Amino acid sequence: QSALTQPASVSGSPGQSITISCTGTSSDVGGYNYVSWYQQHPGKAPKLIIYDVSNRPSGISNRFSGSKSGNTASLTISGLQAEDEADYYCGSQTSSITPHVVFGGGTRLTVL
Amino acid sequence: QLQLQESGPGLVKPSETLSLTCTVSGGSISSSNYHWGWIRQPPGKGLECIGTIYYSGRTYYNPSLKSRVTMSVDTSKNQFSLKLSSVTAADTAVYYCASDRGGGNFDYWGQGTLVTVSS
Numbered sequence: 001q002s003a004l005t006q007p008a009s010v011s012g013s014p015g016q017s018i019t020i021s022c023t024g025t026s027s028d029v030g031g032y033n034y035v036s037w038y039q040q041h042p043g044k045a046p047k048l049i050i051y052d053v054s055n056r057p058s059g060i061s062n063r064f065s066g067s068k069s070g071n072t073a074s075l076t077i078s079g080l081q082a083e084d085e086a087d088y089y090c091g092s093q094t095s096s097i098t099p100h101v102v103f104g105g106g107t108r109l110t111v112l
Numbered sequence: 113q114l115q116l117q118e119s120g121p122g123l124v125k126p127s128e129t130l131s132l133t134c135t136v137s138g139g140s141i142s143s144s145n146y147h148w149g150w151i152r153q154p155p156g157k158g159l160e161c162i163g164t165i166y167y168s169g170r171t172y173y174n175p176s177l178k179s180r181v182t183m184s185v186d187t188s189k190n191q192f193s194l195k196l197s198s199v200t201a202a203d204t205a206v207y208y209c210a211s212d213r214g215g216g217n218f219d220y221w222g223q224g225t226l227v228t229v230s231s
Contacts, residue, residue: 002158032215033215034214034215034216034217036215036216036217036218038159038218045208045221045222045223045224046151046159046208046218046221047221048217048218048219051213051215051217051219052215052217057219089158089159091159091161091216091217091218092216093215093216097175098172098173098175098178099172100161100163100164100172100173100174100175100216101149101161101164101172101174101212101216102161103158103159103160103161104158105158106158106159
């Protein structure tokens with residue numbers, strides 16, 4: 001069982017927007033502005049698309065945006081494209097027991 | 113731009129120790145800007161952070177694995193390493209090394225290496 005809770009799957013049509021939630025506790029998501037989001041295509045390594053809740057690394061499309069409210073972080077993908085179909089994982093620093101990093105269980109995005 | 117590459121045996125016997133090395137290029141492992149991490153992914157499952165290490169040797173281990181994990185840094189070779197002892201089939205996974213730009217934000221990843229635990 002993952003420390004952070006994500007929906008198992010979401011779907012949307014090309015051009016639409018979708019949002020993936022990531023729910024934790026005050027010891028992780030709610031306690032730090034260190035939430036990250038990763039995109040993973042089959043057989044590939046994860047790719048950082050959002051860091052520190054809402055920042056995009058260089059080269060990442062502005063169609064990807066992140067936010068946080070309380071113990072829940074969210075990833076929004078606007079203008080869905082076929083290549084966005086992938087697994088998405090959230091991650092957060094945590095102070096539970098000892099400082100370390102926890103991930104969500106992952107969300108499979110299907111572009112219809 | 114950093115590049116990371118995992119290396120090590122792809123097959124480990126139960127109860128033995130899994131050992132992997134990550135070679136970093138395109139930057140110094142002694143940089144104060146980075147921690148260095150190991151993340152694993154069992155087949156068909158999600159990501160699990162094993163732990164991170166700073167160039168000074170300070171470590172931050174996942175509490176669920178802490179009793180079996182040892183990480184180290186070799187600044188002369190620009191490498192960091194993972195040892196996981198007393199492995200079982202549950203440790204079968206793709207193991208990734210990655211750079212942590214701070215706060216557990218892993219920005220550069222190796223391609224991953226599959227380690228199978230089997231006799």
